[in-house]
Amino acid sequence: MSASVVLSVQGLSKKFSRHLRTALWYGLLDIGSELWPRAKAAATGLRRHEFWSLQDVTFELRAGEALAILGTNGAGKSTLLKMLNGLMKPDAGRIQVRGRVGALIELGVGLDPTLSGRENIFVRAALLGFTRSQVLPLLPEIIAFTELGDAIEMPVQFYSSGMSARLAYAVAAHLNPDILLVDEVLAVGDFNFQRKCLNHMMGYLARGGSIILVSHAAHHVQAVCQRGLVLEKGRVAFQGGATEALDHYFAQQFGSGARSGPGRLTPTASRPAIIEGVTFTGPQGGPVEPDEEIRVQLTYNSLQALPGVAWSFLIYTNDGSICITGGYTTQALQLPAGRHTLHARILRCPLTAGDYLVRASIYDVNLIQPVAMLGWEDAPAQLSVQAPPSLEKNYQQIIRQLVTLEVEWTHLAAPQLT
Numbered sequence: 130m131s132a133s134v135v136l137s138v139q140g141l142s143k144k145f146s147r148h149l150r151t152a153l154w155y156g157l158l159d160i161g162s163e164l165w166p167r168a169k170a171a172a173t174g175l176r177r178h179e180f181w182s183l184q185d186v187t188f189e190l191r192a193g194e195a196l197a198i199l200g201t202n203g204a205g206k207s208t209l210l211k212m213l214n215g216l217m218k219p220d221a222g223r224i225q226v227r228g229r230v231g232a233l234i235e236l237g238v239g240l241d242p243t244l245s246g247r248e249n250i251f252v253r254a255a256l257l258g259f260t261r262s263q264v265l266p267l268l269p270e271i272i273a274f275t276e277l278g279d280a281i282e283m284p285v286q287f288y289s290s291g292m293s294a295r296l297a298y299a300v301a302a303h304l305n306p307d308i309l310l311v312d313e314v315l316a317v318g319d320f321n322f323q324r325k326c327l328n329h330m331m332g333y334l335a336r337g338g339s340i341i342l343v344s345h346a347a348h349h350v351q352a353v354c355q356r357g358l359v360l361e362k363g364r365v366a367f368q369g370g371a372t373e374a375l376d377h378y379f380a381q382q383f384g385s386g387a388r389s390g391p392g393r394l395t396p397t398a399s400r401p402a403i404i405e406g407v408t409f410t411g412p413q414g415g416p417v418e419p420d421e422e423i424r425v426q427l428t429y430n431s432l433q434a435l436p437g438v439a440w441s442f443l444i445y446t447n448d449g450s451i452c453i454t455g456g457y458t459t460q461a462l463q464l465p466a467g468r469h470t471l472h473a474r475i476l477r478c479p480l481t482a483g484d485y486l487v488r489a490s491i492y493d494v495n496l497i498q499p500v501a502m503l504g505w506e507d508a509p510a511q512l513s514v515q516a517p518p519s520l521e522k523n524y525q526q527i528i529r530q531l532v533t534l535e536v537e538w539t540h541l542a543a544p545q546l547t
């Protein structure tokens with residue numbers, strides 16, 4: 130392990146059984162095989178009803194670095210974190226840690242519901258290897274960070290999920306871990322708490338700490354992480370920069386085109402007009418690049434003429450949370466029946482490199498109601514902007530810049546020195 134590497138994970142795998150009975154039986158066999166190494170060697174493959182929750186995962190984490198773990202529900206993120214935290218034993222592979230791991234995984238874990246928040250601080254700290262006398266000097270700071278007030282004396286069973294998250298984060302963050310594991314807890318905190326945690330994480334990273342963050346929230350990942358690892362059915366599907374990892378993760382969910390089932394793109398009596406597709410190309414019909422003209426083409430197919438309609442497209446961030454920009458026709462159109470293509474030009478692509486989601490619609494201008502729509506759940510409504518190599522630096526920024534503004538700078542004249 131090189132000097133700056135604080136965590137090295139090699140070929141990590143974990144298997145589970147789908148059935149409780151076999152899980153219990155295999156559990157007993159595994160205990161036996163620990164004592165009898167020949168049986169252990171035989172148990173490296175999958176047994177009946179077993180599946181890999183995590184398979185052959187390899188990565189490194191350096192001091193001062195934050196790595197996002199992304200993946201759909203059930204991809205293996207929590208299993209990975211539990212093994213990193215020592216709560217679960219891998220079936221294969223190796224984890225090497227330099228320093229102490231502070232973990233904030235699964236809200237309920239490590240909190241005793243019958244004890245107060247204050248007492249639970251000692252319980253959680255004990256799980257992380259701290260004695261009572263080591264925790265005592267840190268107690269005021271931990272309690273202040275939670276902002277729980279008098280509720281710190283209340284049994285934790287009466288805490289809301291946000292209150293539990295405050296307590297868990299405050300403890301994990303204030304015991305000076307070398308690596309902080311943060312599971313999806315930020316999602317349950319209110320806005321102020323999220324901001325407080327994000328600020329804390331930035332300071333902690335600047336002081337040389339390292340973070341592994343499991344999150345589905347793109348803005349959290351972009352604010353904190355430089356790198357990202359995408360898990361897909363327990364395997365590493367992508368590893369690289371945080372922005373590229375988010376692109377991969379969202380493309381995995383929105384961009385496969387699999388949702389456009391047979392017959393979906395055919396007009397019917399109950400849905401006489403459909404949008405078959407929207408494409409975005411550069412001026413030569415090739416890839417779209419920042420600052421260049423974009424050609425937009427919408428192909429519709431209608432069993433009947435469409436009088437008094439307009440068409441529009443909207444471009445969203447790749448998690449679908451922000452509509453960046455859109456275009457609308459300003460006058461009512463008379464569109465003929467049949468399959469036809471509508472054209473528009475975006476005169477200058479304001480978007481930086483990345484993948485974007487698109488929605489398009491043809492709507493009735495009087496009723497302001499869609500006649501036909503195409504969303505990102507329908508293939509192939511996507512826009513990919515590719516930066517030429519000279520612009521790639523933008524793409525790698527930690528906080529992603531979505532659009533480029535045209536700015537005219539007006540400087541104050543410098544005072545004349547006499």
Ligand SMILES: Nc1ncnc2c1ncn2[C@@H]1O[C@H](COP(=O)(O)OP(=O)(O)OP(=O)(O)O)[C@@H](O)[C@H]1O
Binds near residue numbers: 182204
């Ligand atoms: N103790 C267990 N016994 C059996 N299967 C398990 C166990 N823990 C996790 N799994 C399975 O392992 C797979 C990965 O689960 P895991 O909780 O790691 O996913 P995740 O990526 O954290 O999902 P989410 O985003 O929903 O939290 C799932 O199929 C899950 O059902």
